[in-house]
Amino acid sequence: MKTFSSQKNSSEEIIIPDAIPRYKILSIKGPTDILKALASIVEKDHTAPHYRFVDDPYLTPVTNIDKRSYALAKESGRIAARYFVETYPDLFFRDYSEPKIEAFTYKEIYEESMDFEIDDLRKSISRCDVRNSIICYQKLSQLNIEIDQCILLDLLDLVCFYNCEDEQLINEEENFFQRQKIPIKNIWKDNGFAENLFETIRPKSDRTYSAIIMGMAKHHQNERAFAYYRQAIDSNMRLNTLAFNALIDIVQDMHIESEKRWETIENLLKTMALKRLKPDLGTLNSTLRQLSRFKFWNRMMETTSKVFNELAFKFGIEPSLATYLYLLRIFYRSKNSQSSLIYDIMHKIGQRRFEPKDGNDGSVSNEREFLFQKKSQTFFTPTFLRWTTKSLSLCLSILNKNQEMEFGWRIIKKMCIIPNLLDEPDSKALIEYCLNGIKSKNHHYTINCLNCCKKIGKSDVIDSIKKELQTTTLNANIRYQSDSVFPNFK
Incomplete structure (x- = not known):
């Protein structure tokens, strides 16, 4: 601490306090926390092009052929740059980057x-x-x-x-852009x-x-x-858990019959128990992945339930998104599946945030969209699972989180069509869907949703969106379309 005296008045002193580290004031834990905080206040631009393209109205490709050519040309330039760095590393020994990345330094x-x-x-x-x-x-x-x-x-x-x-x-x-699968x-x-x-x-x-x-x-x-x-x-020898997981992953290539595959997997799991090895998430996902590839096996559902209960609950393994993906593939293999597992999974996931732990964690969204599309085509049959507004509203909430306007509109149409709903749809999910349509400028989805709300008597949703429209700068098109819902709207 330093003290300075004034020339005019020696009795007055200026006291400079010790510096307080910034991370103690702002509760900063990592070097990127400030950037994350700034990014959280900026809304996502849903009209922006894909990240691999330049965000420019003249340079952004429009057609699929242009997108393909642009992406491949960009990748070609990256490969060429990598070739020169690896072939002539002595020419790239100067590195002024901060912080330095070990993978990009002189090799x-x-x-x-x-x-x-x-x-x-x-x-x-x-x-x-x-x-x-x-x-x-x-x-x-x-x-x-x-x-x-x-x-x-x-x-x-x-x-x-x-x-x-x-x-x-x-x-x-x-x-x-690979069109053919690479053979194993x-x-x-x-x-x-x-x-x-x-x-x-x-x-x-x-x-x-x-x-x-x-x-x-x-x-x-x-x-x-x-x-x-x-x-x-x-x-x-006492092999580690990763070795057993790797062996489970290749069981499919060792046997053709499903019964022999499961017998091999079961022997591996029993050996782990004898060696007192604790299974992990990789063990659970590897086993379910193999079960999802079995064909025409009458013990599929029973064995899957047994494996999941044994590993997930007994050993306290927290499932990842890929775990739910394999369960969906197993229980919804048949077109006329009667299982309600998808609702349990969506309720379990809810608004949670997941970190990637498996290579297939990112495929859950595509699998979910496929199941929604398949169910929307088949659930009108008398033998199919009865839908309720609770399950439909839950589906809509999950879709709202991922900005899935098209699939969300399909769910809303079911709410309007199904005559034997047990209760009223969730207003919060409907309001969130309409607001997403306004923010993403997909106004036709908002108008369609409001028309459905008008049919089923959800006046609270209409009033809430009406207030939002009054405080939002809209073009003439959306104002004209909104007249069908609010005739006196100005």
Whole structure:
């Protein structure tokens, strides 16, 4: 603390307090919290183009052909830039970025003629640099330099995961426009560096077997993965949970009959119990994923319920969005499914926020839209599940959260058509739907919803939207359309 005296009056002093860190005042926990707070006050622009396109009225593509060409051209430029960075890394050693991103920094290319130390091997492994790690290890082995066991295990994990190759960049635009499915085939390098390293490590441990099994399963060397699994069990090894999850994922490629597939999965789960291994979310999702691929198996529903109750409730595993996706695929495989599971799932999800924990977590929205479309075509049959306003309003609330105007309008039409509803529709969901239509400038959805509310006597919804329209600057078109609902609206 500093004190300053005034020249005019020596008795007056200016006291400068100590600086208070900003994070203590604003309760900031991370470096991006301020940006998140600023972003939360800006509404989403629903009329803006996709993020991969330039937000410019003259440069934004309109037709599908232009969008495809634009996206592929952008991806081509990204690949070309990456090629020059990887081919001539010595030209990009200057990095002025803050904070520095390790993946974009200068990458040294190792050669066999260079001299290496243990720290070089440790650094290349930490950067997931497969090629340099292999060269460094081979040179150290030729010089008979002793390498720590932990470093060898880290190297084994690295080469098994990447199949002794540097990671290939995922071209998002190219995969987005891929029309054909890539066939699953065995790409594991037999008798390669990974297997040779596995044989040289002494003594064998649980981690060494787990690494080689997960690597072979990931790269579809299924038979040898199970061979190493049986070898590990015979040697009384205790594999980790990830290794069992990887084996469950490849059961479909090992057997054709559903009964044999389930028998193999059940044996793997029983072995985990004998080894006192606690299953995790990956175990639950891998098992349900395999069950969703079974065809013409009469024990499907019973087994799925048993697995979900055993893993999710007994071991306290919190399901992810992909878990619900597999359940929907299992229980709604038939067109005339009578299950009400979709309502239970939507009630369970509610307004919760999920973090991605599975690779298929992002596919739940598409599956949900498909089921809504299928149900909207079939639920008028007498044998189909009875709809209630509670279930319809819940569906509408979920759709409002995701700005799904078209599917929301289908739900509202059902509210107007079905004669035997048990209670009145939820006004809050209807008001939220109308407001979404106003904000996204889809005014025809708002007008249609208000007309339905007029038919079923939801005057509170009409009054609420009328007040909103009076305080909103609207064009002549929406004002003209609103006359059908409020004749005296000005």
